[in-house]
Amino acid sequence: xxxxxxxxxxxxxxxLDDVVEEYVEFLTAERGLSENTVASYRGxxxxxxxxLDRDGIDLRVYAAAIGRRAAGxxxxxxxxxxxxxxxxxxxxxxxSARSRARKLSALRGFHRYLVAFKGAGTDPTAxxxxxxxxxxxxxxxxxxxxxxxxxxxxxxxxxxxRDRAMLETAYxxxxxxxxxxxxxxxxxxxxxxxxxxxxxxxxxxxxxxGREAVDWIGRYRVESRPALARRGxxxxxxxxxxxxxxxxxxxxxxILQKHVRAAGIRERVKPHTLRHSFATxxxxxxxxxxxxxxxxxxxxxxTTQIYTHVDREYLKEIHRTYHPRA
Numbered sequence: 599x600x601x602x603x604x605x606x607x608x609x610x611x612x613x614l615d616d617v618v619e620e621y622v623e624f625l626t627a628e629r630g631l632s633e634n635t636v637a638s639y640r641g642x643x644x645x646x647x648x649x650l651d652r653d654g655i656d657l658r659v660y661a662a663a664i665g666r667r668a669a670g671x672x673x674x675x676x677x678x679x680x681x682x683x684x685x686x687x688x689x690x691x692x693x694s695a696r697s698r699a700r701k702l703s704a705l706r707g708f709h710r711y712l713v714a715f716k717g718a719g720t721d722p723t724a725x726x727x728x729x730x731x732x733x734x735x736x737x738x739x740x741x742x743x744x745x746x747x748x749x750x751x752x753x754x755x756x757x758x759x760r761d762r763a764m765l766e767t768a769y770x771x772x773x774x775x776x777x778x779x780x781x782x783x784x785x786x787x788x789x790x791x792x793x794x795x796x797x798x799x800x801x802x803x804x805x806x807x808g809r810e811a812v813d814w815i816g817r818y819r820v821e822s823r824p825a826l827a828r829r830g831x832x833x834x835x836x837x838x839x840x841x842x843x844x845x846x847x848x849x850x851x852x853i854l855q856k857h858v859r860a861a862g863i864r865e866r867v868k869p870h871t872l873r874h875s876f877a878t879x880x881x882x883x884x885x886x887x888x889x890x891x892x893x894x895x896x897x898x899x900x901t902t903q904i905y906t907h908v909d910r911e912y913l914k915e916i917h918r919t920y921h922p923r924a
Contacts, residue, residue, distance in 0.1 A: 739863070873894070
């Protein structure tokens with residue numbers, strides 16, 4: 599007896615693979631999404647195509663049905679049931695609600711594309727509910743922990759000066775790691791105390807730099823970068839690795855972990871933790887939410903509002919610790 603659930607290799611997924619590639623090119627051209635976001639969408643959608651194949655959708659028939667809707671053609675439409683089963687499978691595989699919601703968002707965009715440009719009759723994701731997510735508070739360091747981390751860097755070496763400048767910039771400007779490692783000389787205005795960076799969707803924003811970040815970048819440019827630059831090819835990239843090339847995301851992560859250990863900080867610290875701490879400390883100090891939104895480069899203020907929850911949790915902790923009847 600033939601197993602109705604066949605492997606992806608037993609059928610032709612080429613057509614849907616091609617449409618996925620068309621769609622991600624469309625996203626890149628029309629919406630200006632970052633390379634990382636587009637790569638995530640591509641991976642999610644290619645995995646979805648193979649899952650549909652395993653769930654019994656004959657993709658060749660589906661392609662013909664979308665392209666021609668010929669009379670007498672067997673119905674091969676993807677239904678809300680297929681989408682729901684796909685999400686359920688992801689949940690059973692241990693994929694978090696947050697990741698499942700992101701994958702569903704990719705599927706929604708893809709099926710809308712099929713309806714708008716490929717002649718699909720229906721959007722099977724239209725009435726599928728997004729997985730409910732617990733609102734997780736971001737990991738943040740206290741001001742004292744930030745100061746301890748920065749002080750733990752050995753600045754008697756060229757790489758130490760570079761590391762201190764990077765950490766001061768990441769925390770002082772609230773940059774994403776991709777924004778930090780892509781900074782160039784032309785993006786800096788040290789005398790005016792600000793920098794320009796390209797965020798998600800290639801959106802440019804201007805972010806103020808504090809005195810400490812300005813001073814350490816200046817010191818790095820004089821004391822460290824020339825020696826590092828001689829080891830590689832000429833580059834406009836501001837922060838260089840030991841071989842004189844631009845740093846990778848993983849390279850910065852390793853640098854950060856080295857100094858976290860040296861500082862004796864036991865909490866989990868990721869590059870984004872510095873960005874979270876930047877926003878939280880601004881709001882704790884009384885900064886306006888919309889100003890913080892602008893500095894972080896958030897398109898929607900609801901994304902920035904998570905940091906107001908962090909502030910409230912901090913206040914509750916203070917209350918529990920010090921109030922006699924807490």
